[in-house]
Amino acid sequence: MSRTLIIGASGQIGKKLTRNMLNDGQKVAALVRDKNKLSEFDDANLSIIEADLTKDFEHAFEDCTQVVFVAGSGGNTGADKTILIDLWAACRAADYAKNNDIKHFIMVSSIGADAPSSGPEEMQPYLVAKHMADEHLVQRGLKYTIVRPGTLTDDEPSEQITTERPSNKDDAKITRADVAKALLYIVKNPADSNLVTELFNGNKSIAQALK
Numbered sequence: 001m002s003r004t005l006i007i008g009a010s011g012q013i014g015k016k017l018t019r020n021m022l023n024d025g026q027k028v029a030a031l032v033r034d035k036n037k038l039s040e041f042d043d044a045n046l047s048i049i050e051a052d053l054t055k056d057f058e059h060a061f062e063d064c065t066q067v068v069f070v071a072g073s074g075g076n077t078g079a080d081k082t083i084l085i086d087l088w089a090a091c092r093a094a095d096y097a098k099n100n101d102i103k104h105f106i107m108v109s110s111i112g113a114d115a116p117s118s119g120p121e122e123m124q125p126y127l128v129a130k131h132m133a134d135e136h137l138v139q140r141g142l143k144y145t146i147v148r149p150g151t152l153t154d155d156e157p158s159e160q161i162t163t164e165r166p167s168n169k170d171d172a173k174i175t176r177a178d179v180a181k182a183l184l185y186i187v188k189n190p191a192d193s194n195l196v197t198e199l200f201n202g203n204k205s206i207a208q209a210l211k
């Protein structure tokens with residue numbers, strides 16, 4: 001059975017995705033800095049790998065077939081962590097995936113990563129990091145899905161999404177829970193070809209929006 005490596009499994013989306021995948025009976029390798037952050041999980045299908053993304057983490061890829069990169073430096077850290085996590089760790093994950101013959105790499109990127117110069121000035125360093133990490137993945141020659149959610153919220157999931165960017169930028173949001181549900185769908189239903197898609201709250205089922 002295939003095993004999916006979730007990089008950033010202790011994060012807000014990462015934990016929800018880990019839960020969704022285990023509830024679905026899937027095997028998960030969860031990369032976290034601190035295994036205590038996953039103490040609520042008790043499942044034979046879960047292996048926890050403690051690793052720091054600023055160090056070597058290639059061992060985490062062993063026996064995995066898919067990867068979801070959902071780590072991030074977060075909004076309360078500085079430019080150093082943006083470079084080390086959002087850019088460099090994401091690039092290294094793509095390199096490790098190539099070395100380890102990973103069949104499908106799912107990158108959680110961000111709205112605006114396609115055109116960093118058009119984003120708000122304070123977001124541009126982050127958007128450049130996301131842009132370059134996405135480009136690096138594309139150039140590795142792996143099968144990939146790049147997911148670019150709008151602004152993340154902690155609202156309840158509606159399971160109604162869209163891949164079409166709303167005309168009003170205040171509506172360019174999506175719940176973390178719906179992103180986690182969409183990621184489960186993508187893990188289980190990899191598109192036939194490489195895909196880059198934005199994700200927002202919307203009015204289609206996840207399957208309809210992503211088919």
Ligand SMILES: NC(=O)c1ccc[n+]([C@@H]2O[C@H](COP(=O)([O-])OP(=O)(O)OC[C@H]3O[C@@H](n4cnc5c(N)ncnc54)[C@H](OP(=O)(O)O)[C@@H]3O)[C@@H](O)[C@H]2O)c1
Nearest residue numbers: 008010011012013033052053054071072074109110151152
């Ligand atoms: N905020 C937004 O509106 C927005 C919009 C679009 C896309 N995104 C992207 O969505 C993704 C997930 O968002 P989220 O809210 O779920 O993020 P989050 O809760 O901040 O989770 C980030 C994860 O990265 C891990 N991490 C950070 N540094 C690490 C390190 N050195 N070694 C190992 N793990 C490390 C964290 O581990 P710890 O638990 O140990 O800290 C955590 O598991 C990110 O890639 C973010 O850039 C965000």
